[in-house]
Amino acid sequence: QKEVEQNSGPLSVPEGAIASLNCTYSDRGSQSFFWYRQYSGKSPELIMSIYSNGDKEDGRFTAQLNKASQYVSLLIRDSQPSDSATYLCAVNPPMFSGGYNKLIFGAGTRLAVHP
Amino acid sequence: NAGVMQNPRHLVRRRGQEARLRCSPMKGHSHVYWYRQLPEEGLKFMVYLQKENIIDESGMPKERFSAEFPKEGPSILRIQQVVRGDSAAYFCTSSPPQGARHEKLFFGSGTQLSVL
Numbered sequence: 135q136k137e138v139e140q141n142s143g144p145l146s147v148p149e150g151a152i153a154s155l156n157c158t159y160s161d162r163g164s165q166s167f168f169w170y171r172q173y174s175g176k177s178p179e180l181i182m183s184i185y186s187n188g189d190k191e192d193g194r195f196t197a198q199l200n201k202a203s204q205y206v207s208l209l210i211r212d213s214q215p216s217d218s219a220t221y222l223c224a225v226n227p228p229m230f231s232g233g234y235n236k237l238i239f240g241a242g243t244r245l246a247v248h249p
Numbered sequence: 250n251a252g253v254m255q256n257p258r259h260l261v262r263r264r265g266q267e268a269r270l271r272c273s274p275m276k277g278h279s280h281v282y283w284y285r286q287l288p289e290e291g292l293k294f295m296v297y298l299q300k301e302n303i304i305d306e307s308g309m310p311k312e313r314f315s316a317e318f319p320k321e322g323p324s325i326l327r328i329q330q331v332v333r334g335d336s337a338a339y340f341c342t343s344s345p346p347q348g349a350r351h352e353k354l355f356f357g358s359g360t361q362l363s364v365l
Contacts, residue, residue, distance in 0.1 A: 177340055177356045178292065222291055235344065235352045236305065239291030
């Protein structure tokens, strides 16, 4: 089992719709969760972080965390063609006691928003 | 994040040559992480360094790869005798000295290494 799993997609949604991206992780004690957006040929861009169960909203983005079920999701409301990118889920597992941020990434989900 | 500077953006090497990738952390940061992204894959942790010290190199291949972060100058990721399988995007990020598990990491623009 991969440590962080994402559906590779592509996830195709019409403009204006809600895009829902999901991520599951294997290490139950994981504490920190991040969503990055990556355009083709570019570096990952941090768009959301979440540390507690529940929802966290930032503009059109909502991150949802359920530690009991070991999943984290990202909702994008009013999707725009400019949201078309690969979305990477990243998790900081608990086994590192060094206090630094050693992220484990999923392979990413490609999102395509069509006009 | 424009604060983390990487160069070169693109590096082409022939098999057997050496590749040197450079990373300058954000102002005030003294810790650097290197990640590698193979085609169609997520990022994989390689190494975590502070000035003049390697803290965690558990993600580094055992041979041909080395990293350093000298007291002065950028962090260097060095790949000796490159092979085609080394072709990937290499990203760097940095954190302040006090570094925390919830620290948000912002990546540099990366170096795309192509091995012919």
